Amino acid sequence: MTVKYTEDHEWIRVEDGIGTVGITDHAQEQLGDVVYVELPEVGAIVAKGDASGVVESVKAASEIYAPVSGEIVDANAALVDAPQTVNTDPTGAGWFYRIRLSDPSQLDGMMDEAAYKAHAGG
Amino acid sequence: MTESHDLETTPLTALHQELGGKMVPFAGYLMPVQFPLGILGEHRHTRAKAGLFDVSHMGQLRIDGAGAAERMETVVPGDIAGLAPGRTRYTQFTNAEGGILDDLMVTNAGDHLFVVVNAACKQADTAHLRTVFGDAVTTLGDRALLALQGPSAEAVLSALAPEAAAMSFMSFRVLDVAGVPCFVTRSGYTGEDGYEISAPADAARSLAERLLAHPDVEPVGLGARDSLRLEAGLCLYGHDIDTTTSPVEAALTWSIGKRRREQGGFPGAERIQAELANGPARRRIGLKPEGRAPAREGTDITDLDGRPVGRVTSGGFGPTVDGPVAMGYVETALASEGTELRLVVRGKPLPARVARLPFVTPGYKR
Numbered sequence: 001m002t003v004k005y006t007e008d009h010e011w012i013r014v015e016d017g018i019g020t021v022g023i024t025d026h027a028q029e030q031l032g033d034v035v036y037v038e039l040p041e042v043g044a045i046v047a048k049g050d051a052s053g054v055v056e057s058v059k060a061a062s063e064i065y066a067p068v069s070g071e072i073v074d075a076n077a078a079l080v081d082a083p084q085t086v087n088t089d090p091t092g093a094g095w096f097y098r099i100r101l102s103d104p105s106q107l108d109g110m111m112d113e114a115a116y117k118a119h120a121g122g
Numbered sequence: 123m124t125e126s127h128d129l130e131t132t133p134l135t136a137l138h139q140e141l142g143g144k145m146v147p148f149a150g151y152l153m154p155v156q157f158p159l160g161i162l163g164e165h166r167h168t169r170a171k172a173g174l175f176d177v178s179h180m181g182q183l184r185i186d187g188a189g190a191a192e193r194m195e196t197v198v199p200g201d202i203a204g205l206a207p208g209r210t211r212y213t214q215f216t217n218a219e220g221g222i223l224d225d226l227m228v229t230n231a232g233d234h235l236f237v238v239v240n241a242a243c244k245q246a247d248t249a250h251l252r253t254v255f256g257d258a259v260t261t262l263g264d265r266a267l268l269a270l271q272g273p274s275a276e277a278v279l280s281a282l283a284p285e286a287a288a289m290s291f292m293s294f295r296v297l298d299v300a301g302v303p304c305f306v307t308r309s310g311y312t313g314e315d316g317y318e319i320s321a322p323a324d325a326a327r328s329l330a331e332r333l334l335a336h337p338d339v340e341p342v343g344l345g346a347r348d349s350l351r352l353e354a355g356l357c358l359y360g361h362d363i364d365t366t367t368s369p370v371e372a373a374l375t376w377s378i379g380k381r382r383r384e385q386g387g388f389p390g391a392e393r394i395q396a397e398l399a400n401g402p403a404r405r406r407i408g409l410k411p412e413g414r415a416p417a418r419e420g421t422d423i424t425d426l427d428g429r430p431v432g433r434v435t436s437g438g439f440g441p442t443v444d445g446p447v448a449m450g451y452v453e454t455a456l457a458s459e460g461t462e463l464r465l466v467v468r469g470k471p472l473p474a475r476v477a478r479l480p481f482v483t484p485g486y487k488r
Contacts, residue, residue, distance in 0.1 A: 033162040035439040036414050058161040058439050
């Protein structure tokens with residue numbers, strides 16, 4: 001299992017070629033109370049960096065960018081009715097979608113936990 | 123990181139930081155956007171019990187001299203001459219084109235007018251008032267302004283100043299609050315009952331701490347102040363109203379006195395009286411999106427055929443409504459309650475209806 005991070009504060013946890021994507025604890029804390037989540041369609045093909053969802057707090061709306069290219073194979077429909085899960089459990093039950101990676105080598109250029117912590121703290 | 127070196131502070135800035143406030147720049151001031159309770163929690167607490175807001179960044183002025191009320195009417199459309207001693211009124215500074223330069227509260231304090239204006243406009247407003255009143259205008263820069271809002275506000279304040287309980291909505295008194303001489307109005311900008319308390323800067327912190335010591339009171343930041351006033355259908359200057367919007371378009375006609383509508387005599391009276399007679403071309407409305415997606419400021423409003431008919435001027439999530447709420451301007455023909463419209467959010471036309479303002483029932487003590 002590999003966990004990687006983007007500069008835009010998404011995490012991706014990859015097992016058997018499927019990545020689970022969410023936003024980091026740092027990101028949810030910066031956003032504040034999450035009140036709305038928009039998820040990608042299952043079956044959609046996205047390229048790394050594409051807008052692939054939306055998370056809105058009372059304060060602001062933010063796009064979720066696809067950390068890697070691939071096909072959306074699952075979306076966390078529970079977030080639609082309970083968007084606050086993104087605040088309470090951002091790296092667990094607050095996941096956004098699962099993606100089948102079309103190019104796993106894209107993970108190589110991404111930050112690991114230590115690098116991300118330095119990025120988020122800086 | 124917040125660039126705080128060139129921002130102004132208030133007498134409560136240090137207290138906000140000690141209370142864990144997340145500080146942001148706002149209108150040239152370093153202000154708390156939220157406290158550890160968070161925007162949703164602060165909003166709900168204010169509607170359920172009471173919130174304490176620091177609004178010391180707003181401008182407080184006094185205007186002295188005989189005939190001040192009559193002269194004030196040369197710059198605002200509100201009925202100021204008819205304002206009884208101890209009463210407060212909401213009005214606007216208008217320009218020659220009938221646009222709004224700022225909105226403000228004017229109090230007849232007996233021997234002078236007490237005026238509260240928006241932070242971002244206060245220098246311009248002061249200069250504007252000096253063209254009318256000259257040296258009779260005094261800026262009260264040595265006073266803080268606290269807003270205590272919510273259904274518990276009366277119980278909280280009257281424990282420190284028993285006379286506060288008897289005050290009615292939009293009334294004013296000089297009160298001794300826990301030993302501090304304060305200008306108190308029963309008013310606010312949240313849709314709740316409450317008070318705005320002007321206190322000497324050097325006593326503001328101890329007064330705030332006395333109010334916060336009550337178990338019903340939580341500190342509240344600008345984030346919840348914005349969501350509370352949006353649900354209450356109240357305008358935010360620079361967003362819902364500005365120099366391009368008239369008070370009639372902004373659905374603020376109620377704030378223009380009957381005598382003033384007939385007699386005019388305020389800047390932009392020609393346009394404003396014409397709009398009162400014939401109706402404005404566009405009007406501020408409430409908007410209730412049918413889904414869960416918030417429509418933010420700047421969102422285009424279209425009719426059902428996709429024709430642009432207006433724009434959202436304030437929008438977001440309403441914690442008490444428990445869903446998205448917005449305000450904006452549309453062509454008058456589409457401004458009636460229940461009209462179906464579309465809000466173009468991230469390129470998608472989402473269904474919404476014109477809604478009655480406010481979105482929540484006000485708790486004002488009439």
